[in-house]
Amino acid sequence: MNPIAVLGLDCRFPGAPDPGAYWDLLAAGADGVGPRPASRRVGDTRRASVPVARPDGGFIDDADAFDHAFFGIGRAEAAAMDPQQRLLLQTAWRALEDAGVNPRDLAGSGTGIYVGAMADDWSRLRLADDAAITPRTGTGAGRAILANRLSYQLDLRGPSLTVDSACSSALIAVHLAMGALLSGECDIALACGVNLVMSDVLDEIYGQSGLAAPDGRCKPFGAQANGIGRAEGVGAVVLQRLEGARAAGRPVRALLLGSAVNQDGRSNGIMAPSRRAQREVIQAACKRAGVEPQRIGWVEAHGTGTPVGDLIEARALGDVYGGLRPEPCAISSVKGNIGHAEGAAGIAGLIKAVLALEHRLVPPVRTAGGEHPGLDLAAHGLRLLTEPLPLPEGEMLAAVSSFGMGGSNAHVVLSSAPRPTVPSVPQDEDAQDGENPGVFTLTAPNAEALRRNLVVQARSLTARAQEPVTPLCWTSNLTRTGMAYRIAIPAEDTAGLAAALDAAAEAGEGVPEPPEPPVVAFLYTGQGAQYPGMTSRLYRESPLYRRYLDEASEALEPHLGGSITELLLGRDERVHRTGWTQPAVFAVQYALAGYLEELGVRPGAVLGHSIGEFAAAVTAGALGLEDAAALVAARGTAMEALPEGGGMLAVRAHPDDLREVLAGEPLVGMGAANGAAASVLSGDLTAIGRIREQLAARGVGCTPLKVSHAFHSVLMDPVLPGFRTTADRITAGEPRLPFFSTVRGALLAGRPLDADYWCEHITGTVRFADAAAALLGSGVTHLVELGPKPVLLPLARRLPGGSALPGISVVRDAQSGALTAAEAAAALYTAGVDIRWERLYRPEDQVHARLAPQSFDTTARFWHEPPRPAAAPAGEPGSPVLSLVRADSGPRAPEHDGGGLAEAVRETVAGITGAEEGTLRDDDRFYDDLGFDSVMFMELKYRLEEAVPALGELSIPEMMSSLVSVTTLIGYLREQLARVPA
Template sequence: MGEDQRAPGAAEPIAVVGIDCRFPGAGDKDAFWDVLVRGEHGVAQVPAQRWDSADFHDVGGGAGKTNTRFAGFMSDPDAFDFEFFGISPREAAAMDPQQRMLLQAAWRAVEDSGQDPAALAGSDTGVFVGMMSSEWATLHMSDYAGLTAHRGSGNGYCMAANRISYHLDLRGPSTAVDTACSSSLVAAHLACNAIRVGDCDQAVVAGVNLLLTPALSIFYTQAGLSAPDGRCRPYSGDAVGIGRGEGVGVVVLRRLSDALAAKQPVYAVIEGSAVNQDGRSNGITAPSRWSQEKVLTDAYARAGVSPGDLSFVEGHGTGTTLGDMIEVKALGAVHAGARRGQPLLLGSVKGNIGHAEGAAGIAGLIKACLALDKRVLPPTLYADTENPGLRLAENGIRLARGPVRLPRGTVRAAVSSFGLGGTNAHVVLASAPSVRRPVEPGGVGVLTISANTLAGLHRNIAAVAEVVDGAAQDRLGQLCHSTNLVKSSLRQRVAIAATSVEEVRGELRRLLRDGSGNITALDRGKQARAGRPKVAFLFTGQGAQYAGMGKALHGACPPFRERLAEADAALRPHLGASITAIALDGQAHDGLDVDETALTQPALFAVQYALGMAFADLGVRPDSVLGHSVGEFAAAVVAGVLTLDEAARLVAARGALMQALPRDGSMIAVQASEERVAGLLADEPLVSIAAVNGPESVVVSGAAEPARRVAAALAAEGAKTTELVVSHAFHSPLMEPAAREFRAVAADIPVREPRVAFASTVHGSFAAGMDADYWSRQVTAPVRFTDAMTALVARKPTHLVEIGPKGVLVGMAARGGLTGGARRLTPVPGDKATGAEFAATLAALYTDGANPDWTALYPVGQRTPRRLPGYSFADTERFWASAATVRGTVASVVTKEQAVVGPVAAEPKPVAGDVGGVLALVAEIGDYDPADLDPEARLHEDLGFDSIMVMQLGDRLTGALGLPEPVPVEELLPRVTTVGELLAFAGEVLAARDDKERNR
């Protein structure tokens, strides 16, 4: 069979797209790889936090004793970022630490797959968890007096999988698997099958194991399986038994076709797998060579490969005499006669981390995936003392005594895992297909980082900064796009708009130097918590034009470029020329340039349409719009009042009609109120107010001499006046001929209701459907910017975004006191614009709570996810309990220095009958410090108040508030979502109670 060929009918290939793990001596997958390649191990003496090894140790392994004080232990398995997952300290303390470890590793594995875990909410993603023990349950579920509802939900194999599904809101199968040592590899097999039959489109597959008691160590000792030094020596002549290990590993699986379509990086491909059972063999704990042979041949048949196609096998390799012997005989029976240029390489990760039991299979799978991805097979620990009795060479097998470089092309491998009770699993892997994705440099990007707290944000800025330090300039777009995909959904946020890696490095260094408490971009975190920003688009009027407007953005922003091309195509039939060439390059047409009204108005419209729709393409849509004069046409398209073609026809006609009028008018800006100016116009029929741009900012327009007389009169009264450089007296009686003809042009335009609130500068208020009379009147009527802005600000926008070639209206609104405190953003600030300002506007909106659809910002060649460091969880809060403390309710949050938590009082603290007492009550139920409770903290999402705790809250509130009847939970839940709302509710209840008593 050819190297890259698989038999017809082979199973659909499944890609391994994400990995995270923690094993002895390795805090993440990169550290795990270092341990493997360097040939290191993580075996150590039993930590005092687990059990007193002296109490259970006996060199001879006497009754109730273990013959070793050593095993592979993780560091800090008690650390848990409870706030990140919205779990209360009280619930976290009751949870099996294996559930906590799985939650964090699952989140990081999904991130590693190039996906934002929060974006999976509601998807049919499956969860398959392998585990074979829950010693936390053994310790705590027998403490009948101390049992709580959270202890019940915090234990159990099913809850290990269900916990992941719940917190990530996944709707696919959620299954825990216990087949002893093969549990997590069986979980991978089941996940692949579920994906292939359509039960889910992707799956989170995990294995976890934590050593909390010496129970299994005693069992292994009594069964004659335990190595006295606690070390597994797979296939070694020095092997004397099993050394236990622990850890957590998670992989994310997806159909290869889907992964490639999404451009996800692929570690390896699962081509086939099989699971079987020993049946009635030579003892329930004794392995069966024949069943192992069959699981291998079945897996190869399903993968459509032959044994000779494999380069290496990650074996079960426990270091037991019988187990290693039977495994090698089974491998030899299948592989010895295979056509292969060199012997089959064999190894076992157990030499590095110990036998991780329920997590052993996932550990082997992760090792094999990393080896295929990096094209290096790590050494087999203890291979220098190969067991001659195994006759490896006769069986066509060789141990890797050092790192082995894997060949080019498709490399295949397999992973074995055999359960103590006889359930066997074998998975066939192949290296990821080679995919050429050319890098497309240029443009602008926005690098995003988010976290649930300011301290968390600072940690994650530091993690991302390490990646940026090593990034090449041509990868900036891919790096930014990857952070948008993976790192952008949490509450505390920072975003950096940049055109160079150096720029990003510098900003990240500044943020780290300032410290988490001084990251000024985060001061608006409460806006993000409150929800999506309310954005108002302000469309600039005539006078903002210049040759080259939008040119930099055209080169840097694909959606702007595409939308400008649409506007060009819509205007070309009416202009007979390319508006893009006129606006961007300053080309003349029929002797006119961009400053001539016939071209100015279409050019402004085109740039505004492209800018407004580019924001829409990126998921930023306004809650309200306002257009100044000609700006109303692009605003009308964004609001759904006009189609692009309709607006293009109107704008082209409007500009041409105005251009054809005599140039005998004048426009003069005066610093005076509308009332003051209007008083001088009664005797000047050829002059009118053209615009009211502020309480003391008015423009008069009309015939030149009369207009200048009005201006002179105002100047004599002390008002500042400025004559504007214009071609015509817009919005004056001189525009009447154009207005009459324009009405005929607009007569056949359908009247539509705005889909977005439309602040009309004709009416000075929000407008409904605009007909031909409206568009005709718009030519001569004054631009009531002040009134329209006042109406718009009444809707309480959080951001004002100028949609035009320079910042005019946002400044005008600020000078007139018309912003209502909204943040002002200018994506194209003028002729010095670089294109980065548009990205900076997106960054500002994102920081303040918007969730743009970032993809369109980048050229296709930059839309390739790159692996980023996993989320950096807080590790300062510790949750632990020892066997010595299981008779009491254990305290929840402990410091890093504390190893064992003592019991706390079972009786609740008294709560005063006032609002302050309610805060103490919330803190007590969740086991929080009252000083840490933010009024805006959400009871469910932030504080982890589940239905159990809400019921407790309702019951306890009755006593806390001194009420004669219980507080109905059904009344409480709809009204109370945050701590502040709860306090307000309590205040209302107390006030009502006091009123009732006074009226008796």
């Protein structure tokens, strides 16, 4: 048999709200059994023939709490749902996240759902209450809907079924899920079990049958064993074929090697267990697993604590596992800790076994009086685990049994998880040692849910401060994205991440996802921002950036006779020489653009300042890398070859205010117009000096720039003939993205970036202010500067509308590395960009780490209320409101004038949706705003007929055109009333 991997799990059992607490309870040998809560004291409507005691039991806390908003379920629908459905939804979601799967990513997939359950208390209680019956009763109750609700809510298309074989239901659900995976019926499966005790019917049955423990406690295989103690619980495991899990890089908690189910047949009574059948199912499971029984060192038995049941099970276990072996086979049962969870018992045992294999420790059985002497376990090759059993390293095998009242038996053989395969990563001499930073993501349906989960994650990671941070971040990127509110926190270590999460929760950080994706503009810095070693740290720390910089360096090297990569890593001062400056700036910009685009950041527009236009043209698809490299190298080399004697002067004045001083200096021109008080003059150095003196005399601030030549001036004319020779050989194309040209000072449309353009680019003014103003008015929402340091963002902020747009720099200074780049990715994600997180991390960092489970809201409560006394007919004066459940009240019978009808409609709609008072608006649309479906429309019809008898019987087909909003429905019903004879 091909192994089935247990990828993830989640559970809630008595005294244990999550898997971590469950393990702590088991490892301590403690129990979660206690008095029956008041909410579980709902008796059956008939009188018991035998008085029923209300013994202790294993009950879970907050069984009535449900985060309906998280799942997009209205209050009224949530109130109609069997609480077992609600528990399964939350548990399945957390199990998927634990498996490294984002539940939203499974939508439309063939994922299978298998749920074991035997309790239908909710159905019985609801159907016994005539006032509680609505069209939603069919989908709110009934065991079949337990599985179907999960498939519907997660939009799954695979097999979906609820299994009821009594107490073996959950383990048989596991068996069926394994079979579906092995047959290829599905690739991922959720196997679940759930049980809630909402009435005392089964207590009475157990009592009359002599199966109930008077104190409500199971004592498996114990000397004082005297019956069953009932329990509640819910658990889920996520399963996948091992080869599929490995291919997807998913975590593996344990392996399921084989399973079997069978039936007792006609034995000593339909309720009596069969030693022969149990022996056969164990043998079949071992055979399918390809495992000799003697290799299994421990069995999580069914072990309910009934003397006859324990005896038969012990004999069957001894028949198979008690044979030739050096040590007796250990047995235990979780029912001593939590009670008998009936339909969920098998999943409780399986999850215990998985956790024990992970922790390399089998917890002791909790029983009373030690081993029952009548079992004589040693004689049958067995021993009861009254002390913890440490497990050695290496593969360990275990098994789990679950037997149902009526004779349906199940057995599963499992093993510890194989050692994770470490990805083979080629040695990289340039890579840094140690850990890379990451970005921790978290999303939630609303701001409060986000804050709550930030707190949970902060507390969890504070206790795990020594763990590497990148697996935690990587896992959060996989599993905690996709909801309406989002936050992204870059981090270098786990302790810092925990502190940042805590601070974010305290500050209420996090933003709603924008209604439309952001439109990002890339700004490419010009010459003058360069410095020795620029981006060298990012090169060492980021393989992704390194790949693109090497690519640019290789394209430039034939033209330069040297390596840009070596220039930057060597912190070579030649970076300030024009022949190297321009290629180096281009290479950095090309690599930064490639880095961002690889992360999924697609620019909606580009703008380049001077030399920055070449990298912008590559991003826009107007130039290929090879052509751009040839142009940039030719440009820089030719300019450096010019004789010196030119200069540039930054002037804090508007270009129009400088026309007069430029009129008398033909060798000086406007090199760049960067803003209202940001002009750059370029030309002859002597003439520049004269202009400076004139401006200083007027009190105009001037700053000489440290440059080798007068770029963007007539002094560049000698460069043009040689440069054009190169430019004429390139393949010129039109930009495929909006290209805001600083040569034209506007959006460039309908013309290629050919030799004429690039020659004009050398001598013409850099009209950044005009181009940027056009860009800012084009609908872009975010500016991202690509260059060695931010230069253009401060200029853009000074332009009209520029201060309103967020600006992001991938590199800020010489110290910027992977963390700074991660901060940029985090900012873009928060802005609404869907980042391809897998590109951010090295292969060795893409390791799954289990995060604290999703924290659901517990403020919304839904539970069954006993039927109230019969009410007067609807519409009769003094008729009380019939309360179906807390959140779902029917409307009163109003006077049916215009205002009364409108109020009746509003109350009816509010009752169906569970809307709180004052939140329903007349313009709310039934489909888009209120989430109505066909069942809700039928309920609306019946409730309106009851609330407004004068309407008579309503026709849904006739009403359909009016079922747009509350207002249109009121209008339709008024027309109907007007036709009713007086």
